Amino acid sequence: MWYPGHIKKAKESIKKNLKIVDAVLELLDARAPYASRAYEYESLFRNKQKILIMNKYDICDQEKTEKWIDLYKEKGYVVLKTNLKSENIKKFLENKVAKHIPLNYKEKRAIIVGVPNVGKSTFINRFKGKKSTTIGNTPGVTKGVQWITVNKEIKILDTPGILFPELYNKSIKNKLMAIGSIKGDDVTKDDAVFYIFDYLKVNYPHYLDNIVEKGSSKENAYEFILEFAKKRNFIKKGGIGDYYRGRNTFLKDFNDGIFGRVTLESPEDYEQIKI
Ligand code: GTP
Structure with a gap:
């Protein structure tokens, strides 16, 4: 809703x-x-x-x-x-x-x-x-x-x-989904997970290392979520990670602060701050 x-x-x-x-x-x-x-x-x-x-x-x-x-x-x-x-x-x-x-x-x-x-x-x-x-x-x-x-x-x-x-642009929406304020549908959940992945990759890369098997690729969010799903034992026939379960759990774990301490924005990220 x-x-x-x-x-x-x-x-x-x-x-x-x-x-x-x-x-x-x-x-x-x-x-x-x-x-x-x-x-x-x-x-x-x-x-x-x-x-x-x-x-x-x-x-x-x-x-x-x-x-x-x-x-x-x-x-x-x-x-x-x-x-x-x-x-x-x-x-x-x-x-x-x-x-x-x-x-x-x-x-x-x-x-x-x-x-x-x-x-x-x-x-x-x-x-x-x-x-x-x-x-x-x-x-x-x-x-x-x-x-x-x-x-x-x-x-x-x-x-x-x-x-x-x-008042929300795409970036604000992604952050609000990441912290659980907006629930969203499949498309917006994908957006938020991809956004979190990119943000962690740049700002807290070691958190990503800790949540998949050693040596897993961190090139792209989709592949990463498949690896994350496998690590959590969400595995489909043929040994492939279950993307949807992986994505939803990734979002939930992030929101619960399980990966580590994260802040998603700094004042420098904004051209104009309306307060
Ligand atoms: P709405 O009813 O949707 O408006 O949400 P709310 O603002 O009342 O939030 P709620 O109290 O339901 O808390 C949301 C989640 O955040 C729950 O899982 C809480 O346990 C968790 N939570 C609340 N405060 C803290 C906190 O200080 N630290 C952590 N780690 N989790 C918290």
Whole structure:
């Protein structure tokens, strides 16, 4: 599903609720610090305190991601980094986030936004200590908008993951597929896998060596995926690797950070950065 109806509804709901919050917590994937920014929010959130939370910091290439953090800080954002799978969320909110939320009402109110799969369900569920929303590697799992009471002082409004397809060029789409924010069809999955392969080949060539048999060719993505499939025992009649199973597993493993720490973009890659 590329642009489901609930995303449109979620955008309307976010707009409506913005009037009653003092800060915006934007959750990002630290492996794609620009592509995973929901940068259309900028126009909506003009007068709000903005706090960028770089999640999945545990599986990003920290040196590359830090360049983005410096850039965002220079532009006036508060930037925090985390691994929501292991962070104590209550302490994180109370000790690191709360001080940046202005107090305009009787309590501090923030809205949490982000593209799908950046970790919003993990954030909310781990905070609440029970499975109140479905967590999964499936974009668009969080459907409703709900208030979370952190303590007497802070309240957070959770929102569904939303996308801005009209703003995405091919490269952004590939990155969003690589981090699991867009699911895609056969063609776009091929594009994303080929893109990841080329990126790893140039930037992290040793990761590719580790996931196929020694001496395998890394000339082209298709051949590589066949080798990868064989290594995983996805073998078709005649001893050939099963391309489709190999491709889907490659995409999933990449998204889970199994190959190694990766960040898919640097500020230098962009001619113009709209933030
Ligand atoms: P939608 O519901 O689609 O909007 O997704 P979401 O943003 O709620 O993402 P969710 O919490 O479902 O997390 C997506 C995947 O990322 C899950 O497999 C999580 O376990 C994983 N994940 C979340 N936070 C982290 C993190 O800090 N590090 C790592 N390595 N994985 C994480």
